[in-house]
Amino acid sequence: MKNNDYIINDQIRDSEVRVISEEGEMLGVMPTGTAMQRAEDLGLDLIMISPNANPPVCRIEDFGKFKYEQLRKEKENKKKQKVTEVKEIRFSPNIDTNDFNTKMNAARKFLTKGEKVKVTVRFRGREMAHGVPTAKKLLEDFANGLSDVSTLEKEAKIEGRSIAMVLAEKK
Numbered sequence: 001m002k003n004n005d006y007i008i009n010d011q012i013r014d015s016e017v018r019v020i021s022e023e024g025e026m027l028g029v030m031p032t033g034t035a036m037q038r039a040e041d042l043g044l045d046l047i048m049i050s051p052n053a054n055p056p057v058c059r060i061e062d063f064g065k066f067k068y069e070q071l072r073k074e075k076e077n078k079k080k081q082k083v084t085e086v087k088e089i090r091f092s093p094n095i096d097t098n099d100f101n102t103k104m105n106a107a108r109k110f111l112t113k114g115e116k117v118k119v120t121v122r123f124r125g126r127e128m129a130h131g132v133p134t135a136k137k138l139l140e141d142f143a144n145g146l147s148d149v150s151t152l153e154k155e156a157k158i159e160g161r162s163i164a165m166v167l168a169e170k171k
Contacts, residue, residue, distance in 0.1 A: 007048040017058045088118045093131035111150045120164040135163045
């Protein structure tokens, strides 16, 4: 349910509901009118928190406080999520050994930080006519060189004028 989709007080149309007090005690199943009267006597709202249950579950609580708590929980959950970033490393099929090792060390840093690495070999001009086997060999060597810290997530695949593969951190 979204924040503004809660059913409260007079909007509840079910004949019976399971009620939870503001302290979290189970008050049991009761007619909706009785539950609304009890909430009104306490100066609080009756909020339906589980409409698909049988009978639906409602909570007696201040609606403003309830919405605030829900927003806080959502923010806390977003903080706990880990967003993995995909870093891209590009080179051409006729890369020199030292440049290749430098790119591999950069990829190693990214992988140890927990990020994924997309390795791309780009073709220019007529390189594509003769360079595809060379590029596949380069990508294979790249993956083998990083096999201690990574696993191959996506095999080498031709995408337009380049060949790419994705490596992920080894767990």
